[in-house]
Amino acid sequence: MERAKAFFESLGLPVGDRHDLPSSDKRFPDGAHYRIEIPSVEGVDTLAAVLAEAKTLGVPVLRISQGSGMMLLTESELRGYAAISHEHQIEACLFVGPRAAWEGSAQSLTPDGKIFGWRHMGMDQLLYAFEDVLRGVDCGIRSILVADEGLTWLVGEARKQGVIPETLIMKASALMGLSNPVGIKLMVEAGIDTINVASNITLPQLAAVRQVTDKPIDLYVEGPDGLGGFTRYYELPEIVRIGAPIYLKFGLRNAPGIYPSGHHLEAAALNQGRERVRRAAIGLEILARLTGSTYQTSQPGAPGLGIGAV
Numbered sequence: 389m390e391r392a393k394a395f396f397e398s399l400g401l402p403v404g405d406r407h408d409l410p411s412s413d414k415r416f417p418d419g420a421h422y423r424i425e426i427p428s429v430e431g432v433d434t435l436a437a438v439l440a441e442a443k444t445l446g447v448p449v450l451r452i453s454q455g456s457g458m459m460l461l462t463e464s465e466l467r468g469y470a471a472i473s474h475e476h477q478i479e480a481c482l483f484v485g486p487r488a489a490w491e492g493s494a495q496s497l498t499p500d501g502k503i504f505g506w507r508h509m510g511m512d513q514l515l516y517a518f519e520d521v522l523r524g525v526d527c528g529i530r531s532i533l534v535a536d537e538g539l540t541w542l543v544g545e546a547r548k549q550g551v552i553p554e555t556l557i558m559k560a561s562a563l564m565g566l567s568n569p570v571g572i573k574l575m576v577e578a579g580i581d582t583i584n585v586a587s588n589i590t591l592p593q594l595a596a597v598r599q600v601t602d603k604p605i606d607l608y609v610e611g612p613d614g615l616g617g618f619t620r621y622y623e624l625p626e627i628v629r630i631g632a633p634i635y636l637k638f639g640l641r642n643a644p645g646i647y648p649s650g651h652h653l654e655a656a657a658l659n660q661g662r663e664r665v666r667r668a669a670i671g672l673e674i675l676a677r678l679t680g681s682t683y684q685t686s687q688p689g690a691p692g693l694g695i696g697a698v
Contacts, residue, residue, distance in 0.1 A: 402569060406595035412632040414602050417691035421632040421683040423450040424672075425606065426664050427639055429480075430456050430649030430657040432468035437658050439476060441665040447672065448685050449665070450478055450693060451635060453533055453559070456648040457485030458524045459516075470528030470696030477689035480696055481531035481559050482524060484517050484539060507536040514538050521552065531557040531694030535564045537578070544579025557581045557694030559606065562615055569600040576601050582635065587611035587618045595630045604692075606635040609671050617641040624675045628683045638668040 393403040415421060426442075429435050429452040442449040458466060461482070473480035486508070508517045517539050521532055530553065534540055540560070546552045562584040566572050572583055584606040585597060597605060607627060611618045619641065620627065628634060643660050646653045675683065689695070 400600075401573075402596040402599045404596070405590065405592035406599065407592045409591055409595055409626070409630055411629050412595075412598050414598065414633055416604065416633040416686055418686050419684065420686040420690070422628050422634050422636050423604075423686050423690075424448055424668050425451040425453060425635045425637045426661065426668065427453045427608075427637050428455050428612070428646065428657075428664070429661055430454055430646055431654065432465055432472065433654065434657045434661045435469060435472050435480070438661040438665055439472070439478075441662045442668075445665060445669040447665050447668045448687070449668070450686050450688065450690065451481060451531075452478065453481040453483075453637075455483050455533075456646075456650075457483040458520050458529065458532075459485035460648050460650070463523070463527050466524055466527035466529060467698075470530070471698050473530075473694075473696030474528070474698045477693070477695055479531045479557065479693040480529065481533050481557065481694065482529055483533040483535075483561070484520050484524075486513060486516055486520075508539055514542065518542055518546075521546075525552050525556065528697040530555060530696055531559065533559045533561050534580075535561040537564075537575070540575060540578045540580060547579065555694070560584050562587065562606075562608070569597050572597055573600045576603055582606055584637075587615045591623070591626055591630055594627065598631055604633045604635055605631050606637055607631065608637045608639050610639050610641060610667055612639040612643065613641055614645070615639070621671050621674050622678075624671055625679045625683075628675070628679075632683075636668070636671065638664050638671060640664055640667065 396403045426438050426449055429438050435452060469480045508514045543558050547554050558580055559582045560566060560575055560580045582604040587608040609620050640660055640663055644656055646657050649657050
C-alpha cells in the first residue's frame with residue numbers, strides 16, 4: 389500500500405486512523421478547548437427552560453440546536469429563538485426543512501431507502517429548503533443545521549454573494565452521515581462551519597478527522613437511541629484532548645421521539661431539555677474530576693458563535 393499512502397501524504401491526508409492519538413493544538417477563536425451544546429431544544433419555552441436549568445446547575449451552555457425544523461415554527465417563534473439567543477449571547481442552531489423523511493415520498497422510511505437520510509429530494513425540495521433558510525435569516529436566525537450536500541453548497545454560495553449574511557453559521561447534522569476525513573474535508577470546502585461526526589467514532593478516527601480541518605467538531609457524549617444511545621462520559625478527557633476545538637453534545641437515551649415537536653409534546657420537550665442539561669452537568673463534573681482545570685470552555689458572546697439578530 390505504499391503508493392496509496394504516498395498519494396494520501398501528497399494531499400496532506402492521514403494515511404490511516406491516528407492510533408498514536410496526538411493531542412490537538414487547535415482551539416476556538418478565544419482559545420477554548422470545548423463548548424457545551426444542548427441538542428433537541430424544541431420550542432422557545434423549552435429554550436427558556438434549558439437556560440434556566442443551566443443557570444441553576446452552573447452549566448455553561450454556548451449552543452442549543454433544534455431538530456423539528458424552522459418550517460414548523462411561526463415567524464414569531466423564530467424571532468423568539470433569535471431574541472433569546474441575542475439576550476444570552478449564545479448560538480441557537482435551527483434545522484432546515486422539509487427533509488426526505490417528511491416529504492411526499494415514503495422511500496426514505498424504507499429499509500433500503502434510509503440512505504437518503506434527511507436530504508432534500510429534487511430541485512423543488514432544495515428550493516423549499518433554501519426559502520426556509522431565507523425565512524429564518526429574515527427573522528434573525530444566524531445558525532442553521534443542514535443534512536444535504538446540495539443545500540450546503542447553495543448556502544455557501546449565497547454567503548459569498550451576499551444573499552444571506554456572511555456570518556451565518558452552517559452546521560452539518562449527524563444525519564448527513566459524514567464518515568471519513570476526506571468526506572468531511574469536502575463538506576468544509578463547500579461551506580460547513582462545524583461538523584457533527586458519528587456518535588460512535590473511535591478516538592483514532594476522531595484524531596484523523598482533526599488532522600484535516602481546523603473547524604469545530606460536534607460529538608454526542610450521550611447519543612439518542614436513534615443514533616445508537618452511546619454514553620461516553622469517561623472518555624471526555626481524551627475526546628477533548630484529541631478533538632479540540634469540540635462541541636460536547638448531551639443527548640438523551642431512553643427518551644421518546646419528539647420530532648416534529650409542538651404543543652402536543654410540550655411536556656416531554658421541556659422535561660427532556662432539562663434532563664439534557666443535567667447530563668451535561670454530570671459530564672462536566674467527570675471532566676473536572678479527571679483533568680482539573682486542564683481544559684477551558686468559552687463564555688457567552690465568544691467569537692465564532694451564531695448569535696441571533698434582533
